Amino acid sequence: MVAVTPGADSRLRYAWRVCSVTSLGLVLIGIAGSTLNVALPVVVRHFHAGPLESGWILLSFLLVNTASLVFFGRVADLLGRREVYLAGFALFTVASLLAGLSPNVWFLVAMRVLQALGASMILANGTVIITDAFPPERLSQGMGVYIGTLSVAQLLGPTLGGLIAEAAGWQWIFWVNVPAGLVALGWGAAVLRRTPRRPKEPVDALGNVLLFAALSAALLALSETGSRGLASPVVLAGAGAFLVLVPLVALAERRSANPVLDLRLFGGRLLAYANLASFCNALARSALILVVALYFQAARGYDAFTAGLSVLPLPVGIGLASPVAGVLGRRLSPYAVSVGGAAMSTAGLGTLMLTADPATPYWVIGLGLFVAGCGSGTFLTGNTTQVMRALPSGSLGVVNGFRVMIMNVGIVLSVGLSLSVLTSSVGPELRAQVYAATLSRLSPVAVDHLMDGFQRTYAVLFAVALAGAVLAALARSRPTAVQPGAPAGRASTSR
Incomplete structure (x- = not known):
């Protein structure tokens, strides 16, 4: 049995307080996303939004959040994680207040962009702050609680979203974030200690601009492929811009003294595959709440609150x-x-794929969601701990930003791809009815076609x-194996 020294005990108490702060951040962002996933039809009906606007209410947040994560990871490495983290809370809270005052759908999309920038500051640093705070032997426990709070957000979000919308x-889908954001900002300012800043180095401005542009072009093309087709000018322009920008990014990063994306840090077997x-x-997990909530509203005719309750087995898992x-x-x-965890998640999605039918008993759908949720929770805890243990401490911010960015690319594509596959089954003239959740009122034939779309969507997610x-x-x-620049205490082992 290992003796616990007073210093170690004090560090552990501080680590758990830090975990409470970072968990609040994850809850805040998770609730903001999952409430809108369920309540999207209400927002769409209010603004009379078409399919393009409807999709970009969700995708604008995910796109900007994804493309700015690495930047804010680097900024936090240089300016201090505490300062950037708290600034993220402030920006997210203000943007949420303004989003609820939106006079039109495009102003709402703009406020979602500001929310995304605040969320990037939070997400790029939360995992790093926990990794720094916890002793290595307790990191998996801290990470388990941290990841588990995401489920609290996803548990509360659908129910809150449906209840608030109705x-x-x-x-109030947006305004509910304001008091929560103020609490998180105050608690974070009280708990988080200032961390030593690295020596001032120039930020790789050119690399950041090129990386942002390349990601934006790629995600725009991929998210629009399903609904517009490969020959669409938007898709072709996005793909062409991405192909031009990738070699420019590589060239700029090789020449930069402080690259925003140091590719040497991602060459090891563990980091690459993990x-x-x-x-x-x-990609397989992130659109599930949205897809299943649309299923219950568009195919079964449930209201938003009932649909929110119906997706709860996923966050419970x-x-x-x-x-x-x-x-x-x-x-x-x-x-x-x-x-x-990855194997369990696959089994849950397989269950949903094989039982996609309006006559399927709810307990079967609930079982598939629960198993998929258990698998994702297990995977996220193991995968995050595995990666963070392998990282060189001097680059935790930027590399974690890259790690979260990779996940967010999956989230963006999950939403864009799932909506494209789903709505392609009913034709362009009925897509607006799917987003507004009014398709079930039209005809049984249209619902049958939509069920084909649900089955294909689950099949794609299962394969992924x-x-x-x-x-x-x-x-x-x-x-x-040791990652480049890693100190002896952070050897890249599977333990």
Whole structure:
């Protein structure tokens, strides 16, 4: 039994207070996303939004959030994580207030962009702050609680979203973030300690601009492919811009003394496969609440509140599995936890794929969602711990920003791809009815066509989850491998 010194005990108490701060950040962002996933039809009906505007209410946030994560990871490395983290809370809170005052749909999209910038400051630094605060032997427990709070957000979000949309109006979907954001800002300012700043180095401005532009072009093209087709001018322009920008990014990063994206840090076997597995898990998982909520509203005719209650098995599964996986992480390697979670997530999506039918009993759908949730919670805890243990401490901010960016690319594509596959089954003239959740009132034939879309969507997500499980299994590092620049205490081992 290892003796606990007063200093170690004090560090652990501080670490758990830090965990409460970062967990509040994750809850705030998670609730903001999951409430809108369920309440989107209410917002669409209020603004009489078409399919393009409807999709970009969601995608604008995800696109900007994804493309700015690496930038804010680098800024936090240079200016201080505490300062950037708290600034993120402030910006997110103000943007949420203004979003509820939106006079039209495009002003709402603009406020979602500001929310995304605040969320980037929070997400790029939350995992790093926890990694710095916890002793290495307790990191898996802290990470399990941190990841588990995402399920709290996803648990509260759908119910709150449906209830608020039906009872208080769509504006409160955004305004509910304001008091929560103020509480998180105050608690964070009180708890988080200032961290030593690295010596002032020039920010890679050119690299940031080129990376942002390349990601924006790629995500725009990929998210619009399903609904507009490969020959669409928007898709072709986005793909062409991406192909031109990629070599420019590589050239700029090779010449920069402080590259925003140091590719040498991502060349190891563990980081390469673990990040790809994380991408696949995010792609397979992230649109599930949105897709299932649309299923219950558009195909079964449920109201937003009932649909919100119906998707709860997914976040319940994440919430139960994440802390359990954190405890298991003290006995099992993060690698084993990650692989087991990826396999469970695949099994849950397989259940949904095989039972996509309006006549399917709810308990079957609930079981598939619960298993998928348990798998995702387990995977996220194991995968995050595995990656963060392998990172060189001097580049935690930028590399974690890259890690979260990879996941967010999966989230963006999950939403864009799922909506494209789903709505392609009913034709362009009925897509607006799907987003507004009024399709079930039109005709049984249209609903039958939509069910084909649900089945194809689940099949795509299942295939991606299966690929993620294979990649997670390949993310076993060699015991002697050390990532470039890593100190001896952060050897890249699977333990």
